[in-house]
Amino acid sequence: MRGVESQGELQVGSKGLTWRTMLAFFFITFIIQPAIVYNWLVNGLWGLAFGSWATILLWVGLTRLLGSPLNSKEIFVIRIVESTGLMNTGYYFAYLLRNQYFANSEVAKMFGFQQEIPAFFSPVGEDAIRSMLNRTFFDWSWAMPILFSVCVPVLLSALANYTLGLMAYNLYMREEKLKFPIASIDAQTMRAFGERDEGKIRVIVLSITAGAAYGFATYGITSILGISLVPRYLVDFTSMVETALPGASFSFETDLTVYLVGFVIDIKYTLAQLIASIALYFVGTSYVTVNGLWPDESKWFPNQGVLWLYNRSTLYFWNSFTIGWGLAVASIPLIVRYKKVIRAFARVRVTLLLVYLSTASASILLTMYLIPGFPLWILVAFTLGMSFIMTLLQTHSAGVTAGFSVPYLRETMIYFSGYNRLDIWFFPPEVVLFVNGSAISQQLLQASVMGVDVKEYTKTYFLIIVLGLIGSLAFVSIFWRLNPIPGWAYPYTISAWPVEAMNFWRWQSWLRSGYLFRSQWMLSGFGASSVLYLISDLVFHLPSFPIAMMTGMLMPPYIALSQFVGSLLSKGVGRFVGRELWESQKGFVVIGIFIGDGLVTTILTIIVLLTRSTWLMPY
Numbered sequence: 001m002r003g004v005e006s007q008g009e010l011q012v013g014s015k016g017l018t019w020r021t022m023l024a025f026f027f028i029t030f031i032i033q034p035a036i037v038y039n040w041l042v043n044g045l046w047g048l049a050f051g052s053w054a055t056i057l058l059w060v061g062l063t064r065l066l067g068s069p070l071n072s073k074e075i076f077v078i079r080i081v082e083s084t085g086l087m088n089t090g091y092y093f094a095y096l097l098r099n100q101y102f103a104n105s106e107v108a109k110m111f112g113f114q115q116e117i118p119a120f121f122s123p124v125g126e127d128a129i130r131s132m133l134n135r136t137f138f139d140w141s142w143a144m145p146i147l148f149s150v151c152v153p154v155l156l157s158a159l160a161n162y163t164l165g166l167m168a169y170n171l172y173m174r175e176e177k178l179k180f181p182i183a184s185i186d187a188q189t190m191r192a193f194g195e196r197d198e199g200k201i202r203v204i205v206l207s208i209t210a211g212a213a214y215g216f217a218t219y220g221i222t223s224i225l226g227i228s229l230v231p232r233y234l235v236d237f238t239s240m241v242e243t244a245l246p247g248a249s250f251s252f253e254t255d256l257t258v259y260l261v262g263f264v265i266d267i268k269y270t271l272a273q274l275i276a277s278i279a280l281y282f283v284g285t286s287y288v289t290v291n292g293l294w295p296d297e298s299k300w301f302p303n304q305g306v307l308w309l310y311n312r313s314t315l316y317f318w319n320s321f322t323i324g325w326g327l328a329v330a331s332i333p334l335i336v337r338y339k340k341v342i343r344a345f346a347r348v349r350v351t352l353l354l355v356y357l358s359t360a361s362a363s364i365l366l367t368m369y370l371i372p373g374f375p376l377w378i379l380v381a382f383t384l385g386m387s388f389i390m391t392l393l394q395t396h397s398a399g400v401t402a403g404f405s406v407p408y409l410r411e412t413m414i415y416f417s418g419y420n421r422l423d424i425w426f427f428p429p430e431v432v433l434f435v436n437g438s439a440i441s442q443q444l445l446q447a448s449v450m451g452v453d454v455k456e457y458t459k460t461y462f463l464i465i466v467l468g469l470i471g472s473l474a475f476v477s478i479f480w481r482l483n484p485i486p487g488w489a490y491p492y493t494i495s496a497w498p499v500e501a502m503n504f505w506r507w508q509s510w511l512r513s514g515y516l517f518r519s520q521w522m523l524s525g526f527g528a529s530s531v532l533y534l535i536s537d538l539v540f541h542l543p544s545f546p547i548a549m550m551t552g553m554l555m556p557p558y559i560a561l562s563q564f565v566g567s568l569l570s571k572g573v574g575r576f577v578g579r580e581l582w583e584s585q586k587g588f589v590v591i592g593i594f595i596g597d598g599l600v601t602t603i604l605t606i607i608v609l610l611t612r613s614t615w616l617m618p619y
Contacts, residue, residue: 016073016452017460024059024078028052029467034475035606037090041479041490045605052082053595054602060193072194076450077460079190080443089468092150093137093476096122097485098497099145104128105501113422113505120148120370121426135480137473148370149428151469156363157430158465162458163348163356164388165440168395171344173445178399178544181264183442185587187449192588194450203585207592214256214593215600223604232256234558238306247289247313248282249306251558257597258559260590261402262566269400270564272545273552277560280321280553285313293317310556319408320518322553324525326406329533329546330393336537360384363431371424378417383432386413391437393547398438400544401551402563408516409433415517425508 032055039045056070056078063069070078103122108114117124123131127141137146172178192200218232231254238249253259262270287293289300298312334341345353364379390406397403410429417424440461447457479485486493529546537543552560574582 015456016071016077016450017456017463018074020059020063020070021074021077024055025081025464025467028055028081029471030475033090033468033471034478037094037472037475038479039605040091040094041485041492043605043608044492044496052079053598055081056190056193057595069196070194072191072450073452073456075190075194076187076446076452077456079186080446080460081464089154089465090472090475092154092469092472093146094472096137096142096145096149097476097480098493098500099149100128100131101486101493101497102501102504105498107498107501107505111505111508113508116422118370118423118426120144132484135484137477148366152366153428153430154465154469156359156366157434157436158462160356160359160363160387160434161391161436161440162461163352163359164391164434164437165395165444166352167345167348167356167388168391168437169441169444170347171341171392172395172399172441173448174347175340175344176396176399178396179266180399180442180445181266182261182402183398183445184449185264185591187446188587189591190446191449200585200588203588204592204595207589208596208599211257211593211596211598212600213596215597218255219604220600234306236306238309239303242302245282245286246302247286247300247309249285249309249557250282251306253558253562257594258562259566259569260593262563262568263570263586263590265401265563265567267564267567267571268542269544269548269551270560270567272548273401273555273560274557274564276549276552277555277557280318281310281313281557284318285309288313288317306556306558315516317518317521318553319516320521321525322550323406323409323412324522324527325529325546325550325553326393326525327389327522328526328529329550330389330396332530332533333396333537333543334392336534337543357384360387360434367427367432371421371427373421374419374424375417378413379432382409382413383434387434387437390433390435391441393550394435394438395441396544396547397551398442401548403438404551404554405435406554409435412517422508 056075059078060070060075099122102108103114103117103124108117114124122128122145123139123141127139131139131141173180188200189204192204214230217230218228221230222228233254234251235254236249236251238251241248241250294300294312295316298316300309300312360383363383364376367374367379367383368376386409390409394403394405410433413432414424443461444454444457447454479490483489486497488494529550532549533543533546536545570582570586573586
């Protein structure tokens with residue numbers, strides 16, 4: 001892969017996948033991953049705040065002490081364990097245990113759905129009783145859940161997302177030449193450490209220190225003293241606004257890190273986000289409220305706050321509108337900009353296209369085998385078509401903003417299929433929809449900056465996936481053998497899983513109501529988006545503007561406001577210190593502050609985890 005232009009000399013001939021990075025992988029697989037899973041079982045908390053950067057900083061320090069520092073390629077190879085998923089794959093087998101609890105809970109029996117639970121979701125009845133007593137995955141009743149809810153979905157999605165990501169990379173990085181602000185500053189930071197650029201590292205270290213100080217002044221003091229000296233929460237003025245405009249909301253964040261993302265995004269795109277967010281969650285939700293469009297099960301009344309308004313209006317109205325919007329801004333460019341699309345596809349080898357088609361076909365056949373009767377046409381439309389469209393859409397978004405993920409796509413597919421049986425709701429979404437190609441595209445961009453070729457990246461990508469599966473099976477099995485799950489040794493499983501089970505089964509029942517899927521709102525979004533895209537592209541030559549607007553539709557208004565203010569502040573700082581200097585350093589400032597703040601959060605999480613793990617009393 002030909003690297004993009006960047007400062008400094010690449011370490012030609014060096015490798016990224018070395019014995020040192022392999023040691024880092026084993027450290028993450030056998031130390032960090034089980035800690036993450038254990039933290040979830042005990043506290044219900046997801047992940048660690050600064051992920052793979054912890055390992056990178058540790059390995060950079062150790063190898064430097066040994067006189068052979070990591071090169072840029074090695075740092076990249078370690079860094080992608082987070083976006084590839086090694087930090088989170090430990091959950092795979094933990095989720096199987098949660099599924100087993102959901103399937104055999106009293107709540108499942110109460111809703112009358114237990115008899116509809118398919119064998120690939122979880123053991124039920126006597127099989128579940130035996131499994132819970134023996135506490136092992138090496139039981140024939142686990143064969144189908146492990147194979148069809150974990151292993152096959154992971155393999156199919158890995159192959160499909162890889163090929164889709166490569167296609168999207170060729171279109172939006174090589175042809176459209178988008179900036180990918182978040183991925184780019186991440187790559188620049190990795191390269192600064194790899195090339196040991198003292199000037200850049202000094203800025204990063206100072207920023208890490210500032211971020212750590214901010215984290216301690218907020219979360220640290222609050223955890224230690226129980227008081228908040230520096231505010232870090234959402235300030236909600238909705239109760240004041242809704243007296244004049246029922247349904248409208250206004251709030252802002254006091255968390256300074258939320259504003260930092262706007263530092264590295266072009267102000268015209270943060271403005272687009274803000275316009276869209278205000279249009280939906282201020283004007284639009286007020287229109288819904290004034291005209292009495294809220295469903296009977298969720299009526300609006302004053303003083304419910306911005307979070308209730310955002311979540312409910314998204315669920316009942318704006319998600320449908322946004323899906324329609326996204327379909328337009330993803331598909332119309334394929335027609336309007338067809339020459340670039342053809343050139344992008346010409347870069348992709350025929351074998352890769354065949355891999356994608358074969359993978360998608362295998363997914364469709366597997367779905368038809370396990371869910372006989374599900375409409376073939378909608379599987380083809382979503383697995384082949386929607387996966388491709390959404391990958392392009394999400395990659396384009398990441399090219400100009402912080403990116404987004406479109407929610408409820410699987411639910412939309414199932415609802416409009418007209419299929420009424422419950423088994424499809426338990427089928428892993430990774431098998432029918434491939435929507436992680438955007439992450440692959442950004443990794444490929446970073447690989448080009450680091451000088452890592454496609455072959456080495458590909459080996460690393462699949463190696464990480466295999467290690468994640470092995471680590472998940474090993475350590476979840478160990479935790480389960482030590483103590484029952486759910487059980488008193490893992491407090492979250494006995495305090496929260498019953499609530500989650502209730503929500504899980506209520507959700508399955510509610511999805512059939514159709515409140516989430518509104519055809520007229522989808523059509524409205526498609527129409528409005530089509531017109532706006534054509535005007536933006538053909539008149540103003542800003543084809544990414546409607547994409548940025550969709551990003552704003554998928555974020556709360558206070559986040560959109562924070563990022564826009566961040567862009568304004570970045571402009572101001574650039575004028576004060578010099579635009580060229582600020583443009584070259586702001587990415588390091590942003591990444592450094594996030595790492596420092598995450599460091600404090602992670603240390604506090606570890607302290608809480610150690611405290612909880614030493615107090616394992618059965619009550």
